[in-house]
Each structure stands twice: as C-alpha cells, then as structure tokens.
Amino acid sequence: MEIQQIQDVASQVRRDILRMVANVNSGHPGGSLGCADFLSVLYFEIMKHNPSHFTMDGKEEDLFFLSNGHISPVWYSVLARSGYFPTAELGTFRVLSSRLQGHPATDKKLPGIRMASGSLGQGLSCAIGAAQVKKLNQDPQLVFTLHGDGELQEGQIWEAAMYASANKVDNLIATIDYNGRQIDGDLDEVLSLGNLAQKWQAFGWEVLEMDGHHVPEIIQTLNQAKKMTGNGKPIVIIMKTEMGKGVDFMMGSHKWHGVAPNPEQLANALGQLKETLGDY
Amino acid sequence: MKEVEVLGNKDTRSGFGEGLLEVGRKNPDVVALCADLTGSLKMDAFVKEFPDRFFQTGIAEANMIGMAAGMTIGGKIPYTGTFAIFSTGRVYDQIRQSIAYSKKNVKICASHAGLTLGEDGATHQVLEDIGMMKMLPNMTVIVPADFNQTKQATIAIADIDSPVYLRFGRPVMPIFVKPDAEFIIGKADTIFEGTDVTIIACGHMVWKSIEAAQELEKQGISAEVINMHTIKPLDKNAILKSIAKTRCVVTAEEHMKNGGLGESVAQVIVENDLVPQEFVAVNDTFGESGNPMELMTKYGIDTQNVVDAALKVIARKK
Numbered sequence: 001m002e003i004q005q006i007q008d009v010a011s012q013v014r015r016d017i018l019r020m021v022a023n024v025n026s027g028h029p030g031g032s033l034g035c036a037d038f039l040s041v042l043y044f045e046i047m048k049h050n051p052s053h054f055t056m057d058g059k060e061e062d063l064f065f066l067s068n069g070h071i072s073p074v075w076y077s078v079l080a081r082s083g084y085f086p087t088a089e090l091g092t093f094r095v096l097s098s099r100l101q102g103h104p105a106t107d108k109k110l111p112g113i114r115m116a117s118g119s120l121g122q123g124l125s126c127a128i129g130a131a132q133v134k135k136l137n138q139d140p141q142l143v144f145t146l147h148g149d150g151e152l153q154e155g156q157i158w159e160a161a162m163y164a165s166a167n168k169v170d171n172l173i174a175t176i177d178y179n180g181r182q183i184d185g186d187l188d189e190v191l192s193l194g195n196l197a198q199k200w201q202a203f204g205w206e207v208l209e210m211d212g213h214h215v216p217e218i219i220q221t222l223n224q225a226k227k228m229t230g231n232g233k234p235i236v237i238i239m240k241t242e243m244g245k246g247v248d249f250m251m252g253s254h255k256w257h258g259v260a261p262n263p264e265q266l267a268n269a270l271g272q273l274k275e276t277l278g279d280y
Numbered sequence: 281m282k283e284v285e286v287l288g289n290k291d292t293r294s295g296f297g298e299g300l301l302e303v304g305r306k307n308p309d310v311v312a313l314c315a316d317l318t319g320s321l322k323m324d325a326f327v328k329e330f331p332d333r334f335f336q337t338g339i340a341e342a343n344m345i346g347m348a349a350g351m352t353i354g355g356k357i358p359y360t361g362t363f364a365i366f367s368t369g370r371v372y373d374q375i376r377q378s379i380a381y382s383k384k385n386v387k388i389c390a391s392h393a394g395l396t397l398g399e400d401g402a403t404h405q406v407l408e409d410i411g412m413m414k415m416l417p418n419m420t421v422i423v424p425a426d427f428n429q430t431k432q433a434t435i436a437i438a439d440i441d442s443p444v445y446l447r448f449g450r451p452v453m454p455i456f457v458k459p460d461a462e463f464i465i466g467k468a469d470t471i472f473e474g475t476d477v478t479i480i481a482c483g484h485m486v487w488k489s490i491e492a493a494q495e496l497e498k499q500g501i502s503a504e505v506i507n508m509h510t511i512k513p514l515d516k517n518a519i520l521k522s523i524a525k526t527r528c529v530v531t532a533e534e535h536m537k538n539g540g541l542g543e544s545v546a547q548v549i550v551e552n553d554l555v556p557q558e559f560v561a562v563n564d565t566f567g568e569s570g571n572p573m574e575l576m577t578k579y580g581i582d583t584q585n586v587v588d589a590a591l592k593v594i595a596r597k598k
Contacts, residue, residue: 133311
C-alpha cells in the first residue's frame with residue numbers, strides 16, 4: 001500500500017475514534033489517537049491476516065494481541081476498516097448488547113479479537129503462549145503485541161519478558177506505545193520506567209526504536225523487526241508517540257486519556273482530520 | 281453393612297500425574313505448564329515423555345496462566361500445574377480475564393489444596409479456592425475423591441471445551457473408586473444408599489464421610505453418602521432425589537464454609553425443597569502447621585464431626 005493510502009486510513013481511523021467515544025461520552029481517545037498510525041500500518045501493510053474469514057486459531061496467519069485494552073476504539077476502527085466487520089457497527093461502541101465492548105472481549109464473538117484485555121499486563125504472556133504454539137504447529141507466521149508504557153509497571157510484563165528470552169521466543173514482536181503519560185499524569189512522575197531500552201536489553205530482547213507517527217519509519221522498522229525474527233531472541237519496539245495525536249487540543253496531555261470530547265470539541269477535532277474513506 | 285473395598289492407599293496428586301501422562305498419550309493437543317513444582321505435582325513422567333509439550337515457566341504463576349490462555353489459540357489444551365494457593369488467589373485476575381471471560385480451554389490443576397497440605401502452614405493451605413473458582417462464569421469446578429478418581433477426572437476434562445479448575449491434594453488416602461469407573465463431569469456418585477440422612481462430600485472428605493456412615497450404622501442410622509466430585513455444574517437432581525427420601529443433609533468439605541460445596545448445596549435446597557442442613561467445613565479461620573490428620577481434627581473436619589453433624593441434623597427434622 002502507498003504511504004499516502006495508509007495515512008488516509010489513519011486519518012479516517014482518528015475520525016472514527018473521536019466519533020465513537022463522543023457518541024457514548026466515554027472511552028479512551030488519547031492513547032487511541034496516538035496508536036492510529038501504528039495499527040493502520042500493522043493491519044494494512046505488515047500482517048498476513050484474513051479479515052473475511054476470521055478464525056480463533058488463526059493458523060498460518062499473523063496474530064495481534066492488544067494488551068492495553070482501553071485503546072479499544074483504535075483497534076475496533078482498524079478492524080472494521082480492514083473488513084473484519086461492517087464499519088456501521090462502530091456506532092454501537094459501548095452501547096448495551098454491542099459486540100464492541102468498552103474493553104475488547106471474545107464472548108460476543110467480534111471477529112478479530114482472540115483475547116479479552118483491559119486488566120493490564122496480561123497480553124504479553126498470552127502472546128508468548130500463542131507464539132509457542134505456532135512453533136509446535138510448525139506455523140511460520142508471527143505474533144505481534146501492543147502495550148502501553150504505563151502498563152509496563154505491571155510485574156507480569158517482566159515475568160513474561162524473562163520467559164520469552166530464556167526460551168528463545170523469537171517469533172514475537174512486541175511494541176510499546178511510549179507516550180510518557182498515564183491516568184494520574186506524566187509517567188516519570190507517577191512511576192518512572194528508568195532506562196526502558198536498557199531494561200529490555202537486560203532482559204535479553206532485541207530492542208528497536210521508532211517514531212510512531214512517521215508512517216515510512218513505522219513500515220521500515222516493522223519490516224526490520226520481521227527480518228530479525230528466528231534468531232533466538234524476542235523483539236521489542238519502543239515507539240515514541242504523542243497521546244491525542246492529530247487533534248491539537250488533545251496532544252501532549254494525559255487529560256484526554258479517558259475523557260470524551262463534547263459536541264463542540266468533537267466538531268473542532270473533526271475539522272482537523274480529513275474524511276478519507278467516508279465516516280461510518 | 282455399609283462397606284467399600286479399599287483398593288490401596290495413594291495421594292490424589294499422583295492420580296493427576298498418571299492421568300496427565302495418559303491423556304498426553306491419548307491426545308496430542310494436550311500440553312502442560314508448571315511453575316517450578318513438577319515433582320510436587322507428579323508431572324515428571326509427562327515432562328520426560330513429552331519434553332516438547334511441556335513448558336517450565338519458573339516461579340511466575342501469572343505468566344503461566346496468561347501463556348496457557350494464549351496456547352489455546354492454535355488448538356492446544358493446556359494443563360497448568362502448581363499448588364492450589366498459587367493456582368487461584370495469586371492469579372485470580374489473570375484467570376478471570378484471560379481464561380474465564382475469554383472462555384479459553386485451560387485446565388487449572390491445583391495440588392496441595394486445603395488443610396492437609398500440613399506442616400507448611402496457613403500461607404499455603406488455601407481454603408477459599410472452591411469459592412473463588414465457582415464464582416467465575418464459564419468455570420467448571422471438580423474436586424475428585426481419591427487417586428483413581430483424580431486420574432479419571434484428569435483424563436475426562438480434556439473432552440470438554442471449557443475452562444476447568446481441578447483440585448486435589450497431598451496426603452495419602454484410601455482408594456475406593458474402581459479403576460475402570462466412568463467419570464462423568466457433573467454427575468454425582470452415590471456411594472451408600474440410606475434413608476435417615478444425606479451426606480454430601482467432596483475430595484478427602486468423601487472418605488471421612490464413608491467412615492462416618494459406618495459409624496452411624498452402628499448407632500442404627502442409615503446414611504446416604506454422595507460423592508459430589510463436581511461442584512460446578514452441581515448435580516441438583518442427585519441432591520433433590522436424596523433429600524426427598526432422607527429430609528435432611530450434611531455437607532462435608534476441606535474448605536471454608538463460606539463459598540464452598542455446602543453453600544452450593546444450600547442454594548439448591550433453599551430454592552427447591554427446604555430441609556435442615558449442617559455444614560462440616562472450616563469456619564472462617566486460617567489453618568496452621570501440623571500433621572494433616574491432626575489438623576482435620578482440630579479444625580472440625582474429621583469423621584467424628586460428620587457423625588455429630590448427622591445426629592444434629594436428624595434431630596432438627598420436623
């Protein structure tokens with residue numbers, strides 16, 4: 001896909017996110033907007049996957065686990081725009097009886113979702129399990145994950161990190177959404193992660209870094225990561241992003257982590273984002 | 281005479297070990313994970329025969345549970361093994377989100393449950409696990425009575441596509457379930473038929489209830505003993521059929537009174553056919569270090585407690 005086309009997808013995804021959360025006056029726009037470029041690249045350019053015939057087992061497909069489940073709006077939008085389910089269904093986000101639960105869930109069988117998430121820190125372990133089974137099944141495809149930076153404060157992440165390198169889980173590419181913010185404020189004020197790259201290196205991972213809003217760089221880094229698989233080490237990408245990216249009054253503040261825009265703010269925000277693929 | 285044939289003496293955890301090996305041979309999708317307790321869980325034979333299907337996670341139970349959930353994606357049937365205390369409370373949120381809510385086909389196999397873990401003391405003696413697990417939607421909860429039944433249950437749970445909590449223990453206890461008995465999840469076994477009182481038990485307390493029924497018989501009381509190996513889904517029909525006859529019930533379990541088998545039975549009785557019930561269970565207290573059988577006596581879950589409860593509940597009948 002051309003760079004411009006992916007950027008168009010990401011612009012539409014950002015519009016979807018804002019309209020979804022504004023519609024129910026709840027949800028998490030900040031982190032969702034920040035990961036729109038990454039997930040658009042992943043689903044439209046990098047992963048081998050089959051949106052029209054979703055299977056839970058995903059054999060011979062690349063798998064994706066969203067560990068920071070609260071950014072469900074961006075995932076739902078990218079899944080719908082990829083063809084997993086009708087885009088009109090995005091309008092049911094967080095509404096009673098919807099398949100689009102506040103946090104991703106499998107019990108209502110929304111295509112594209114293989115594991116519930118929301119309680120933080122669990123997705124890396126799940127992804128490692130799935131990656132180990134790919135090896136058992138001699139399935140050459142890869143497993144991708146996305147994590148929040150604040151999520152790395154959960155101890156289970158580091159249990160999983162230790163396991164993956166000790167057991168050479170080298171068909172796994174984890175990405176950290178490093179926006180430096182969490183609910184209570186700046187990550188460095190709440191609980192600093194210290195030298196994050198060195199931490200992952202010390203845990204035995206290959207570490208890459210990228211700008212999460214530069215589409216060519218995301219493509220190049222993910223392709224580089226794919227080339228590094230199969231060499232005995234798991235791979236992590238530390239992705240620098242801006243919470244609220246694309247909407248000037250939301251950017252760079254933790255205040256939009258879990259707050260929806262009001263109608264006026266929504267109109268202002270949508271005015272900053274091109275409608276490229278048609279609103280749902 | 282109320283008699284059972286005692287076929288030997290073994291620990292239920294060894295039944296798990298043998299069952300795991302057998303189900304591993306029978307079903308190539310079965311994989312196993314353990315958090316540094318393969319010896320205690322008797323998983324060594326599986327590890328030796330299927331090294332590629334065994335995953336040692338180290339002392340990291342949360343990661344083990346998450347990995348097990350992920351391993352169902354791609355069609356595997358993961359069996360996790362650690363002590364009951366670390367299989368439940370320590371990882372409750374992981375089980376809740378990644379296994380129960382996500383409806384993943386993981387078998388959580390929990391050894392050293394209850395007081396009979398013994399000398400290690402209250403830090404390790406979980407008495408709340410049945411309650412924690414039965415409260416989770418989608419979770420099946422099984423507490424087999426002896427070595428043979430634990431082996432049979434370990435094999436049987438591979439055949440249902442559902443999360444399962446399988447609870448067993450450490451002490452050597454009499455074996456009385458026949459080696460070729462069929463284990464049906466959710467269907468209770470009636471060990472003795474009786475007319476005066478129904479005793480419903482699970483796990484090690486089934487043997488204690490057998491002893492109690494024999495003692496009651498000497499006093500001229502006919503006790504029906506039901507081995508309720510599946511706490512969830514509970515065999516309601518077995519309970520209602522029995523109490524229609526006996527009009528009173530004793531429940532017996534190596535677990536906290538709050539949240540245990542007795543509470544599940546009480547719910548059935550209250551909703552359907554109100555009869556008096558007495559509970560033989562640990563009553564809102566932690567355990568302590570000691571010999572397993574001495575602990576059962578001190579904490580009120582021994583044979584004599586079942587006898588006393590039966591006499592009391594019979595006296596309460598109108």
